[in-house]
Amino acid sequence: MKRSIKYVLLILLIAIIGTVFTGCKKDTDTLNVYNWGDYIAPEVIEEFEKEYGIKVNYSTFDTNEDMYVKVKSGGNSYDVLFPSDYIIEKMIKEDMLLKLDMNNIPNYKNIDEKFKNLDFDPDNEYSVPYMWGTLGIIYNKNAVTDKIDSWDALWNEKYSGQILMLNSQRDSIAISLKRLGYSMNSTDKDELEKAKEELIKQKPLVYAYVGDEVKDLMIGEEADIGVVWSGDAVYMMGENENLDYVVPKEGSNLWFDNMVIPSTSKHKKEAELFINFMCRPDIALKNTEYIGYSTPNKETFKLLSEEMKNNDVAYPKAESLKNCEIFNDLGEFTKEYSRIWTEILAQ
Amino acid sequence: MKQLKWLSYPYIFWMILFIIVPLILVFIFSFTTGDIRLNGDFQFSIENFQRFFDPLYLKVLGKSVNLALKSTIICLLLGYPMAMIISRENIKKRNVMILLFVVPMWMNFLLRTYAWMTLLGKNGVLNFLIKKLGFTPLNFIYNDNAVLLGMVYNFLPFMVLPIYSVLIKMDRSLIEAAEDLGANKVKVFLKIIFPLSLPGVVSGFTMVFMPALSTFVISRLLGGGQYMLIGNLIEQQFLWTGDWHFGSAISIIMMAFILIGMAITSKFDKEKEGGGLW
Known part of the structure; x- marks a missing residue:
């Protein structure tokens, strides 16, 4: 009897190990x-x-840095990634991406020229644009009667206890830098020190530093003014018509999420097939409509509703983007940003 | 019993794979810097630990220990009487009450914390009632007290259950003897009940203190991200900065704190009677 239990357990163990490793x-x-x-x-x-x-095999990540370290540390072989601009720059620098064969991605022609050959991938050898957008201020028109066109609104004592900031170190520090007229890619210690002081000054006015909760809080009118990405703003304005979104005049972050193939991929052909599929106008339309962010695909853009095409939030006019910047990779300086952010929150 | 030793093999295998190996990895990461894939770049270093002993990070640690201690003490003050009340009931009532304590724990912890957000929010249920009664709404959420409330609410069962399990095992004849010899209720409690229940108190203390010290979800959701606790700092290093070495070092330091806490408390728990849950 005992012996048979032993065998059953042994088989069970082998089965468990077997299923664990079939993934490999x-x-x-x-x-x-x-x-x-x-x-x-x-x-x-x-x-x-x-x-x-x-x-x-589809899996998801929450932040660029999390994705980066996981790919970097090896042990898993992803075939298609969707990182943002500055991480792509970093990955190219560190030789972590494969060059794409655009012959295998004919739908690349659908991508609007203005989204090609951007600074982080100058000859567009490694990445294909997937979505893009801006960072800006969302506010409740009923509660906020001043004209909102500057980051200063987030430092206005009138809105004390009504302000929502992002709990993301890079974005929040970028806002403070931009407000002071500096570049959001600054690696100047003095500039960062000033940006930090401003954020510390702002802290008593802030209701909360939030992530995705910002959507519920603004829609539910729990706060009057907050920082969001344009795609979320489109969704939120659809849910609550009192909300409005603006890209501040000092400029803001213009971001891109592109598709890339990591150098550890064993299925380059299939990965290119997938990227090509994602650039097909009807497929990109489904994604755009589902996610709510802005598509870089000009054929897809033509398929959008008139209302959406003229939506200033999702597809802003060129002049409102003139002061906007794309994030650069900060390299080792990221640690400095992290330290500053800890200093602000530990106040 | 001896022949059944091999029954533990699957668990030992599991433990090695999912507890020991990851711990060793965290340990290795905490004592190194550089990129693991590049030869020569990956080096032994105690820089990560040195970095932590900066007033800035110590302040974060201090705040976390402070909040965790506060919530543990509140849990004890609330939980002890509760455990005593339950243990005095007859077995049927007792089981129902314990069940009522455990049932909320079947629901996901995150969901319960989100529920507090809708209760405490500016336009939340509580403020709605306050407004209906004609008072000005109050700020409940996104402060220290909200974080404390979240911790006490989530971890209270971990205090009540071990104390309760010690109390029901207690030899009632000792209490009767003390009463016969003329001790009043207060004296019986101080001289008999409390000393005998100490193992339960100790294990309750550790079981609340540990998760309270390492939580990052409660401080983010109910503290509005304004309160950087040690758990948030670790999360920040892993998710936002991508610095696994420093993150691992902080984790090791936090583990050291918990181990010290356990070492101190286990001095009171010589008999190892604490009704363990974990």
């Missing part, structure tokens, strides 16, 4: 996609699987 089995028919959470229309993955007979 080499399989040309699977593709490992690593994307931001809630950043793709769910049916798109199924459609890709059906059309090409390739199984997609």
